[in-house]
Amino acid sequence: MSGTRITFHTxxxxxxxxxxxxxxxxRAQLSGTAxxxxxxxxRPLFAGIGASFAALAVxxxxxxxxxxxxxxxxASEIEDGLAGFDTDVLVGVSQSGRSSETLAAFRASGAVRTAAVLNVTPSPLADLADVAVDLGNEPDSYxxxxxxxxxxVALDLVAGALAGRAGDAWDGIAGRLRTVRERAAATIEPLRARAAACVAADCVASGASRASAEEAALLLREVPRVPAAASATRNYLHGEMESAGNTLHLVFGDGRxxxxxxxxxxxxxxxxxxxxxxxxxxEHLGVVRLPDTEGPGPRVVLETAVVQELVxxxxxxRDVPVEAFVFANDDTKEGGVDPGDFAIASPELTTGS
Known part of the structure; x- marks a missing residue:
């Protein structure tokens, strides 16, 4: 089973x-016995692959x-088990609940307790987990x-529950998200032609915002097909920035x-x-100012809204259809690629097949 597919713009x-x-x-799930x-x-250990791994910085x-x-x-690093990791719970993340690497990690987890954070239920990962927290089968784009x-959102709330945090900072997220999208569109519009001509992109952040940088690098590759990489701020300063040249630089943060x-x-x-x-x-610097936020989770969501507007x-x-994926690897999801998913993602690639 897969969640409902919608377009990126939708x-x-x-x-x-x-x-x-x-x-x-x-919140309702965590207020109960979940x-x-x-x-x-x-000693929680979080595991995921692709965008799910990026989200785990939060x-x-x-x-x-x-x-x-x-x-x-x-997750691919623990497919053979948790030897070498001192952990008392493995938290696996997979939006589809079918990521093959995360499923393999759960199957090799031995006696360690497991918790799954996922969108689609029922799913294989939910079946394997001791505890599952789901997003409610929300429609999503490819x-x-x-x-x-x-x-x-879910990972921030789960982490808050594990930490014994009092409350969270998610109230009003819808309004803040709309505001940031408007600001991002206004900032990006005058830069888009020059940005589209760049040969590569560097995405740089520290702390939880590394989730934003890693997701940005992934979306820049997936959507407009711009070669992109994510770097931690201090690492970037130690030589990585020397390759700057006809490169788009996407920087998240308030400090260095x-x-x-x-x-x-x-x-x-x-x-x-x-x-x-x-x-x-x-002249060469665009700035998207975020509303002040409490906690890293809401900030990463707002940063990601800027990334989505950019890609x-x-x-x-660049005249690249947003949904036009090229490769459909059939070993990344248990059960293979869902033809329905790939049809909406790359209609021009499937109509002739």
Missing amino acids: GQDQQPEALARVVDHV LADLTSAR PVEVLRAHAVPAQRVL ASTIGFTATV EIGLARSLSDAGHLTLLVTTRDVEPG QALSAE
């Missing part, structure tokens, strides 16, 4: 209301801020919109990231800074 339009639903849906037997976990940051040791790992941001964005743009490199600070834009604009400018 996902953007429906995202504010969808996230409000997901907040309520996940995680009662996991609240004693003190719960790791939340838990570490509450002095709970947490780490994330690619290059994920709602699925990714809703996963961030602001100086980095200025250094790049002052040198003539096109840079888009996503920040809560009041930073003056320039939509670049796809149009």
Whole structure:
């Protein structure tokens, strides 16, 4: 079974209301007994692949801020078991619940308790998990919109429950999301032609915003087909930025990231800074200012809304249909590729087959 597929643009339009639903849906699950037997976990290990792995930067940051040791790992790295990992609960994330690597990790987890965070139910991952938290079978696009941001919502709430956090910062997310999308569109429009001509993109962030940078690199590859890479801020400063040249730089953050964005743009490199600070834009520097937010989860959702607006604009400018995926790997999902999914993603590739 797969969730309902919608177009990327529809996902953007429906995202504010969808996230409000997901907040309520996940809160309700966590207010019951869903995680009662996991609240004693003190060494959680989060596993996922692709966009799900990117999203895991959020719960790791939340838990570490509450002095709970947490780490994330690619699910493919633990397909043979958890030897070498000191963990008392494995949290696997897969929007479809069919990611082959995450399923393999769960099957090899031994006596360690397992929790799944997913969108589609029923699904194989939910069947394997001791506890499952779902998003409510929300419709999503093939290059994920709602699925990714809703996963961030759920992971933030799950991490908050594991950490014993009092409350959360998700109230009003729909309105903030609409505001940021409008700001992003206004900033990106005058930059889109130049950005579309760039040969590559670097996406840079620190902390939980690494989720935004990694998702940005993935969407830039998937949607407008721009070669892109994600880097941690301090690592980027240690030599990685030296390759700048006809490159789009997408920088998320309020600290050293602001100086980095200025250094790049002052040198003539096109840079888009996503920040809560009041930073003056320039000839080579676009700035999307985010509303002040509490907690890393809501911030990552707002940053991702900027990314979605960017890739939509670049796809149009580069004349690459947003849904036009090229490759359908049949070993990344248990049961293979759903032809219905790929049909909406790449209609021009399937009509002649």
